[in-house]
Amino acid sequence: MEQHDSFQLAKYSALTWNAPLSEHHASSLLKHLDLANATRIVDLGCGWGELLLRAAFEAGPSSQAIGVDTDPVVLARENATPKTAGWGASSDTRAMLEHLATVVPKGKVLIGDTCWERSPTEAAVAIFGEEIPRLSDVVVFSRQAGWKVMHVSTADTREWDDFESGHRAGPRGWLLENQGDPRAPDIEAEQNRREDEYQTVYRGVLSFAYLVLAR
Template sequence: MSELDAARYARLRWNTPLSEPHAEELLDHLDLTTATSIVDLGCGWGELLLRASGRTTAKAIGLDTDPAGLARGRRAAVDRGLDVDFVEQDAAGYGGTADRALCVGSAHTLGGARAMLTALADVVPSGRVLVGDGCWESPPTPAAAGIFGDGVLALPDLVAACRDTGWHVLHLSMATQHEWDDFESRHRAGVREWLLANPDDPRAAQVRATADSREHEYLTVYRRVLGFAYLVLAR
């Protein structure tokens, strides 16, 4: 992995708009015990999975197709003395079961929100899951809809989809504006730091233009329009 590639996610704690206190609250609602097995579908580098694993001694598995993210997760698990198995595999191909499942920001890997909720019922036939997914907080402009596509639901429709697929909503919370701004800033901070350290790199102009464009897109197109919901569900 190049230094630039490593910089892209270097300042992100997790690849979702989420604060430390909010994360701990969500894990509390999962009601984890020492015997609770966990699987994270589309885990990335699995920071939330690692923290969940710290609450149990049972099996913890993270699935993703990004080798760099998985390698980061494995290093973190070793550093913290946690027994987490990071597997390079498409989440849609997982055929096992667990007591708890996480699927945060990865509904697209399972075919969208409704398909994700249906798939999770097979993974957790009886237990709790934590899902996190984008949803419209206000009616999207054509520009916002063009970026995120037809799969994004309004929050009431997302909750209705949970009920329709047999889940009880135990807890619902939304990413705050501070969490969103922090996430978006961190998403670019590593690249900004790389630019400061490498101003004469031949890639610098394009890297800067991309970062500036995405920042402008956030500020003018989907800030306060796209929300992010966290739901702890049970069946």
């Protein structure tokens, strides 16, 4: 594998999944999905498929599991190349929920989306943009799109700390083994910058909502 590829893979190597999510929280979400009688499970934005695999295990051997993602780096972790069909990436939460209703006319879905835990500072908005909704907005958008909100939870500070630390641990492990690489100074500066932003700008401000929806 080329040296560049080794760094790309290292970026996510310390993460279980690409979201602020604990083992206990993941198990709880799967329980609320009630997958015992599921015949097909589709994970849009599946990353390397860890949560999808666990969902498939919960559903049993008769279910079909399909994962879709467009990030070549996370797909490379599992050497997967799924194709998208009738699904377009969107940063608009309301549009995503409305389109999801056409993809899943009946059944349950689990969505995960960033939201503001409390009013953001100008610095936080500068990093993440003005499109990030509040949790209450996500709930309202879900109802307006015709979904019944079955369960709502958010990532706590410990989950965020673990997630952010995991994002740093992979690249920093790579740096320890590749100190002579010409990209090392820039990579280290980038990791330090992102860590400082988390600690000083959006820790406790940005949240991540998980909603189990049904229709």
